[in-house]
Amino acid sequence: MNPCGSAGGIPVKPDNAHGDAMWKWLKGSKSTSDPVRNENETLGPADTALADDRAPQPKVIVITGTSGSGRKSIAKQLSAELDLPYVLPYTTRAMRKGERDGEHYRFIAEADFQSMLDRQEFSQSVRLERGSYGIAERELSEALEQHGAAIVVVNHDGLQALRKRFGPQAIRIFLYVTKEDIRLREEREGAPPEVIEEYLRNYSEQVVFKKESDYLLQNIDPAATLAKIKNFLQDKI
Ligand SMILES: Nc1nc2c(ncn2[C@@H]2O[C@H](COP(=O)(O)OP(=O)(O)O)[C@@H](O)[C@H]2O)c(=O)[nH]1
Numbered sequence: 001m002n003p004c005g006s007a008g009g010i011p012v013k014p015d016n017a018h019g020d021a022m023w024k025w026l027k028g029s030k031s032t033s034d035p036v037r038n039e040n041e042t043l044g045p046a047d048t049a050l051a052d053d054r055a056p057q058p059k060v061i062v063i064t065g066t067s068g069s070g071r072k073s074i075a076k077q078l079s080a081e082l083d084l085p086y087v088l089p090y091t092t093r094a095m096r097k098g099e100r101d102g103e104h105y106r107f108i109a110e111a112d113f114q115s116m117l118d119r120q121e122f123s124q125s126v127r128l129e130r131g132s133y134g135i136a137e138r139e140l141s142e143a144l145e146q147h148g149a150a151i152v153v154v155n156h157d158g159l160q161a162l163r164k165r166f167g168p169q170a171i172r173i174f175l176y177v178t179k180e181d182i183r184l185r186e187e188r189e190g191a192p193p194e195v196i197e198e199y200l201r202n203y204s205e206q207v208v209f210k211k212e213s214d215y216l217l218q219n220i221d222p223a224a225t226l227a228k229i230k231n232f233l234q235d236k237i
């Protein structure tokens with residue numbers, strides 16, 4: 001895995017042209033003086049107290065967790081219910097049965113992804129077994145400027161990059177389900193067996209990152225999950 005983009009400091013200047021406007025704007029806010037936080041900490045009363053006498057700062061709601069736990073489904077519903085943009089990543093991986101371009105990902109060719117990388121258009125990106133993934137800096141910064149908050153779904157590399165850049169303004173929500181649930185759900189959706197096997201194979205190494213979260217929950221019933229996340233976010237966005 002090779003996450004690119006952010007490195008050091010808060011917020012880290014995105015290494016691309018489109019990030020400049022966002023960077024100037026963030027630099028103008030007092031958030032630049034925030035200390036770097038330990039990955040294991042949680043948001044506490046001190047954060048709230050500090051935030052009170054500051055200009056509102058953009059919040060990135062980072063949904064992360066184990067593959068197949070329902071992160072994209074929850075992100076989509078949360079986006080609709082909170083009226084906040086869900087910033088879709090671009091990916092070069094093959095589209096699966098039931099997936100739609102512009103709903104689950106923006107599916108693009110390798111050459112187009114590479115061009116975006118060359119033009120430094122990603123706020124962060126990652127190369128995994130099946131393809132590359134990246135969120136466009138322009139889309140993220142526009143969403144934050146226009147709505148004050150945005151939702152993203154990334155793996156642990158993406159989470160780390162976003163925490164480096166946004167500090168505690170990157171709110172970490174970790175979803176998981178049991179391995180048996182992953183198998184049942186993915187089989188029901190007709191996912192390819194090799195994808196199911198990979199999810200199960202990677203489960204143990206993904207689930208340990210649950211300690212690096214501000215809110216951790218098992219996504220059993222989607223309606224209950226949504227309600228809990230909305231409640232958790234109520235005084236944070
Ligand atoms: N770091 C990072 N991870 C991403 C990005 N977009 C998607 N991901 C994550 O990369 C992994 C891709 O795995 P894959 O099986 O293809 O996709 P899934 O079925 O959507 O989980 C998932 O954990 C995604 O959440 C991105 O822009 N950056």
Ligand SMILES: Nc1ncnc2c1ncn2[C@@H]1O[C@H](COP(=O)(O)OP(=O)(O)O)[C@@H](O)[C@H]1O
Nearest residue numbers: 067068069070071072073185189219220221222
């Ligand atoms: N709470 C839930 N109960 C049952 N099935 C769910 C739930 N949440 C999501 N799903 C289903 O599980 C599958 C994986 O969801 P998805 O959002 O793609 O997960 P992820 O993005 O974490 O890989 C999808 O078929 C989705 O419809």
